[in-house]
Amino acid sequence: MKTKSTILLLFMLFLYGASFGQLGTASATYNSGDIETDKNFTWYSGTQSSNCPGMMTVTIPVGATILSTDVAYDMTSDANSAVYRQRSHFRCVSPGGIHEASMTNGPSIYTPGTASYSREGLDIANGVVGGGDIDFEMHAGATHYVNYCSIDSVKVDNNTWTITITYIPTGYPTQAFNPTPANGGIYVGVNDDLTWDFGADTDNYDIYFGTDNPPITKVVDNAVAGATGTFDPGTMNETETYYWQVVSRNANGYTDGPVWSFTTVCGSFVTPFTEDFESVATPVLPYCWTKIFISTGNYAKIETTTYSGTNGSNCLVMANGDDAASTLIFISPQIEVGAGSLADKMVHFFAKGESFPNFIVGTMSDPSDESTFEAYENFYVYNDFHEYDIYLNGYLGTDTYIAFKADVSTVYQAAYIDDITIDDMPSCIRPEDLSADNLTINSANLNWTELNGATSWNIEYGLAGFVPTGTPTVSGVTNPYEITGLTSATEYDFYVQTDCGGGDVSAWSGPATFVTPCDFYTVPFSENFDGVGWGEMPACWSSILLCADGFAWNGNQGGYFQMENSWDLNSTLMLISPPVLDLAPNRLKFNAQSSTAGAELLIGTMSNPADQNTFELLTSVTFTSAWVYEPFDVWLNGYTGTNNYFVIKHSNSSEYLTIQIDDIEVEALPTCLEPINIFISDVTTTSANLNWTEGGSATDWEIEIGELGFVPGTGTTYSYNFPFGTDHTYNLTGLTSATTYDVYLRTNCGGGDYSTWLGPISFLTSFEAFTSLPVTEDFESGMSITGNNFENITNWVINTDLQHGGLNSVHNPYTLDDDNVLFMLGTFDFTAKSDVMLSFWQIAKTDGNSDHCYVEISTDGGATYDQLPESTYFGAGNYREEGLYTADGPAFDEDSYADWGTGSEVPDNTWWKKRILQFNRL
DSSP states (O other): OOEEEOOOOEEEEEEETTTEEEEEEEEEEOOSSOBOEETTOOOOSSSOOOSSOEEEEEEEOTTOEEEEEEEEEEEEEOTTSOGGGEEEEEEEOSTTOOBOSSOEEOOSOOSSEEEEEEEEEEOTTTTOOSOEEEEEEEEEEESSSOSSEESSSEEEOTTTOEEEEEEEOTTSOOOOEEEESOTTEEEEOTTOOEEEEOOTTOOEEEEEEESSSSOOOEEEEEEEOOSEEEEOOOSOOTTOEEEEEEEEEETTEEEEOOOEEEEEOOOOBOSSEEEOSTTSOTTSOOTTOEEEEEOOOTTOEEEEESSSOSSSSOEEEEEOTTOTTOEEEEEOOOBOOTTSOGGGEEEEEEEEEESOOEEEEEEESOTTOGGGOEEEEEEEOOSSOEEEEEEOTTOOSOOOEEEEEEEOOSSSOEEEEEEEEEEEOOSSOOOEEEEEESOOSSEEEEEEEOSSOOOOEEEEEEETTOOOOSSOSEEEEOSSEEEESOOTTOEEEEEEEEBOSTTOBOOOEEEEEEEOOOOOOOSSEEEOOTTSOTTOOOTTOEEEEEOSOTTOEEEEOSSSEEEEOTTOTTOEEEEEOOOOSOOTTEEEEEEEEESSTTOEEEEEEESOTTOGGGOEEEEEEEOSSSSOOEEEEEEOTTOOSOOOEEEEEEOOOSTTOEEEEEEEEEEEOOSSOOOEEEEEEOOOSSOEEEEEEOSSSOOEEEEEEEETTOOTTSSEEEEEEOOSOSEEEEEEOSOOTTOEEEEEEEEEOSTTOBOOOEEEEEEEOOOOBOOSSOOOOOOBTBOSSEEEOTTOSSOOEEESSOOSSSSOEEEOOOOSSOOOOEEESSBOOOTTOSOOEEEEEEOOOOOTTTOOBOOEEOSSTTSOOEEOOGGGBOSSSOOOOTTTOTTTOSOBOTTSSGGGOSSSOOOOGGGOEEEEEEGGGO
């Protein structure tokens, strides 16, 4: 729905005396409420419209001529949106009016808030003839939230949409036009005249001219006008921007013309002068700077760009594209050297490169003649901006231009230049090549290169990123200079200034940055990689990645550490700990997962975290599963070396092997070491063997046993002593058949010193034999001769929703990819029997592509189980799926019977099927 507001208009007509005036303005502000936005109106190609634009009328005098229109408004995005989602488009809809050429997008602010918009000097209403009511529309949109007009999410705020029309009242002269030099003209001759055409109804005119914007000096007063006008400004300055304005007059009043400007031809530039490229409209070169550009390369260029500036968005790029023979020279304005030469000057700038081009700073006598280029200093430019000072005090020629050349040698090289300053040669040159060495946890030696022969310097230093004050931290120091009192694992910046004596000091050089090494970590410590940015390393942790494949990865993923070797089986991928003074009395614990079961992860030590050749293998661990985090516990008590870093290293077991590591802990080994390699063996109906390996040299242990899930301290405890050997076995007796037990074990080192309890280790005792057949389970009184395996993820439970006979059945409501076992809690003696069978009623509503149900039998007391083969099955239905269950053998699933369905059908009591498996067919 369109809304229209009638506005009280304010006419502004500036009067001088009784008969003279200038341009008129008329404004209106929308006050009929917030303007809705239309989500569907979020882009514009010339025809789209919002279904709910705001409408407003501005009234100007009849017969007036419109010169320009200004618009301003605010848009607000609430908590459902963000500022960057705002869209708006301003239109003049009176006959002769036009739309803005493009839509206005919100600024890149990704939070809710209000943005203010304004555009001045629009010509969208200039074609409306005759004055009177001028109609406008505001079309607004929001890029999400709702698909209709609404003030939810985004709106144009009430009382903010303001339109101002500037016009020429009827009867007044129209503006002068068609200026020469053209408005914004460049390289205009210093003796050129100014010309223009007079607008209609102009009888007399004034001219304002000068270097002020707008010009304030009247140089022609009330001269008689003709069809055209001419003005001789005299000899103008070189490299100067001038502004001029023609004021047209008649008996009714006067009309100010537009302010025009031009810039004269270049002259010599007096040093110092700077070019930072920020006031340049890309891709144009700065005024009076020129180039020699010869290339056939695609994408070759010398131009200003908004990409990759240093202290702003803009800089200059010199690129050769695919032409390795390109000529790329960027040339300064002519430099005023007076009675001297370029030997009195210096050049300061920032530069970086792509693909490491050679970069040459030189001089030229003719900026249009490549043959006049003379190299003065050259170097390679690298991926990051570096600051350069080129002192021309060794120059012996007469050239007056400074030139920068990208000396390319291969395809797709580029150099970027920014913040160029050409200055007078200082009497005291600042030092170069700042660096730090001999780093300790609390000190560093600072070094630099001296260019004056001075023997005294000043230093200012502080934490990285500090704002220098220019006041030295230390004064009158030597080179090198040791600073002390620093903090370990800390990044510092420092600046150096040369003292040439007699109060003559250089500019400051810097910052240079160094990081003090990490102090030895105190055990225990841990690292979970949380709170560390993606790709960054936690403090004092480091990594090494050496790989022929650019697709390998070895770094923090913002919550865990990941190694991936891609296809290079000779890669080096390491995660390296902070330094530890003595590794031997410690243990390394961590969780890790691998993309491949059976892959190895290497554990070792290093003496130098920056040198992969100092790695010494200590042991390895093996992943038992794929993509399942497993805990690992590596004891370093067997380590006898002197290295101070532990290392987790990729094994290159296979190509594209991904390993993820998390929750690392470094702990001191306990004074009483835990047993290792604990397992249960030789299980019978009433006994089992508990086996372990002694982790240290103890000879006494404690064992506690109870039924599954018992609370430690409430079970049965045994003490065991055996003074010889490291591998031990204790026979647990007096157990109950078909019962699951938990066992805990700890070492008794004497004097009240115990290891931590290990466990529980769970096991199920063997079943007693059934004394006679048949054996029946109907689940009406629960489960009597059946029971759940203690390793089940999801147990079988009594179910009353479905039943074949009676009231109950047993059900496994699995939700995961797991094995959930229901045991027959007894054994059978089939020695003298040839006609034994197993029968049961079943609904196997499981996915035929992946899930299945089957029957297993053990003939070795439960040590191993085998599925009953297809030959034992007697009955209707399908007990096998061809090609699907090669590993698991025949099974029941929803594909066994058509009425079980192959989708989300809900079982009912008509689905029950009887299964018969005959053991004489084994």
